[in-house]
Amino acid sequence: MPRFYDFKAEPRALARFVPRAVPPALRLPPEINRRDLLHQEGVEALLRELYNLLRDQGITCDVEPPDPVMAARQPIRTIDAILTEKRGTCLDLSLLFCAVCLAHDLAPLLIVLEGHAFVAVSTERTLHQPDGEGVSAFEQGLLTDVERLRDQVPRLYLPVECTGFAAGAGLNREYPEGRGRERRDGCMSFDRAVRAGEEYLNAHIAPAGATPGAAQRAFLYALDIVTLQDWYGFMPPDATPAGDTRVYLDSAHAEGGGAASVRNQGAGEVAPSALPDADRLYQRSAHAEGGGDARVENQGGSVTPLPAKARRTYIGSAHAEGGGSASVVNAPAPVSAARAEPATVLAVYAAPRGSAPLHWEHDVRALHNALAPYPDRFRLDVVPLATPEDVQRALAQYRPRYLHLFAHGAVDGVLLDDGEGGHGWKLPYPLLAEMVRATPGLRCVLLSACDSAYAASATGSGEPYLIAMRGKVSVEAAIAFASGFYETLAAREDTPIEAAFAQGLIRLNLNAPQYAGVPLLAAGWRW
Incomplete structure (x- = not known):
């Protein structure tokens, strides 16, 4: 279709x-x-x-x-x-x-x-x-x-x-x-x-x-x-690899008759959340196709958890196709090593036709600059031109720790795209709160949207936290606050939300002090 x-x-x-x-x-x-x-x-x-x-x-x-x-x-x-x-x-x-x-x-x-x-x-x-x-x-x-x-x-x-x-x-x-x-x-x-x-x-x-x-x-x-x-962020909605996909981690791969070898390999780790599902996974392994030789020598120790799906898995091993020889020398048994997954920031953007332009690309770049120095702690997933269905789908797919929504707001909801190039579709705050409640592990929601503080009418204690805006806020001010907030979390993810919020306010005061009283922090968001 x-x-x-x-x-x-x-x-x-x-x-x-x-x-x-x-x-x-x-x-x-x-x-x-x-x-x-x-x-x-x-x-x-x-x-x-x-x-x-x-x-x-x-x-x-x-x-x-x-x-x-x-x-x-x-x-x-x-x-x-x-x-x-x-x-x-x-x-x-x-x-x-x-x-x-x-x-x-x-x-x-x-x-x-x-x-x-x-x-x-x-x-x-x-x-x-x-x-x-x-x-x-x-x-x-x-x-x-x-x-x-x-x-x-x-x-x-x-x-x-x-x-x-x-x-x-x-x-x-x-x-x-x-x-x-x-x-x-x-x-x-x-x-x-x-x-x-x-x-x-x-x-x-x-x-x-x-x-x-x-x-x-x-x-x-x-x-x-x-x-x-x-x-x-203009990635396909379903970016899952198709066909015979292969993932190589700290491995050697040769096609067309060449030799592949891995020697004195260390015990580096790769966060499993960064890996796609794959038909074949090669981890600290040598792989040769077309008649070449594959050899692994003095293999290192720890092995991280595997992707969710892999029909063929090669760990600390040698693999030869097409007539080559495969050998493994001094390869100790791999030991499972647990490692925390990077926290996902899900950035959602919308500015339907007829609404004021938001220049959301500047916000994407600011988030990227804040998080990029810490790829082992944070990863950024972007959903541009988002419809309400896109938000629901992305929350279920990425299971983010942080939801960053950059859009036009009103007293009763945020304005998202409608998928038809029209004037948009308003997502009511109660329905957004339901989506948040259905997302396990979501720590904080940042609504970079005017008048979004009306979403905070029902709060309690603990997570998820809600950061919203009292009245109007400029694009530049919203980006300044978000930069200070996420840079603080990226440097140390266990930073209390209250402390990261305070750093966001400091950055806002430095760049747009007239908006210093606009951001609002509430704990235990519900509806």
């Missing part, structure tokens, strides 16, 4: 339709070593392999005219739907290509035009090394200046017409996606798909606001998918 995307709502929300894990059918076969290919031949060689892998899927480009009723809302197929139906629109295929790139450690841009979309992939940055030239051109992950895009792509990106890996005999030949297709399957070669992307940038895009000429499309925006997901 397709999901829907409202083009009149937040454009950056498209990044939520790009998962970071793909089914096994869309991963390179074992005989092709991604890292060797990337380091020896470059991004273009890896993209060629990925493009041809998608071309082999037998997908057809959906060229049916859009339903006028759905003009404002674009249906988007999931990866499974594309592979099952063997068809997809240009947007479906572009999002699919972005996902395949992320799954292979590449950093894609999604370029959206009026009536079309394609992708450009960074030749300098990767998923795990996302910083570098080009990032500064994007304003919070979004670029609306086509001239800046044209300046950047030839130097830093490789454009790819993503309908090229799908059969598209019915596409309009006036546009690049309709030309240069091969007769045998109706697809483009990889080289032709790159040229088609270049043709769009050079001649077939009109700047935003300008009247498109013949065979031109209006430029809407380009999205830096990695930046939007990593910095601004």
